Amino acid sequence: MTDPCLPECGVARFLTLLNGPWATLIVRELLKGPHRFTELRQALPGISPHTLTSRLRQFETHGIVIRTTYAEIPPRVEYRLTPLGEGLRDVLDAMATWAESVPAPETVP
Numbered sequence: 001m002t003d004p005c006l007p008e009c010g011v012a013r014f015l016t017l018l019n020g021p022w023a024t025l026i027v028r029e030l031l032k033g034p035h036r037f038t039e040l041r042q043a044l045p046g047i048s049p050h051t052l053t054s055r056l057r058q059f060e061t062h063g064i065v066i067r068t069t070y071a072e073i074p075p076r077v078e079y080r081l082t083p084l085g086e087g088l089r090d091v092l093d094a095m096a097t098w099a100e101s102v103p104a105p106e107t108v109p
Helices: 010-017 021-030 037-043 049-061 088-101
Strands: 065-070 076-081
Touching: 021 037, 021 049, 021 076, 021 088, 037 049, 037 076, 049 065
Parallel strands: none
Antiparallel strands: 065 076
């Protein structure tokens, strides 16, 4: 079953799900393993709590991230990638490889 809110084109769908720089960087951090909310905030200086929460909820809705709440005091919540989310590893690796091949602009004397 397809989500009517998502475009049919694969590239457009990818850009809808991982829009903005924070989305990709959150996935990059979660590829290292499960993280708590505060760990993600520390790993991503400059991200607002609102943006992080919004992205994590979107990822959870689309099956990219699993949110696990542990019945402890204080409650502990962890986020980890699903197998679908783990599939982004090759995508991010390809993006990094491509970006490293782009030459630095020459400086003007």
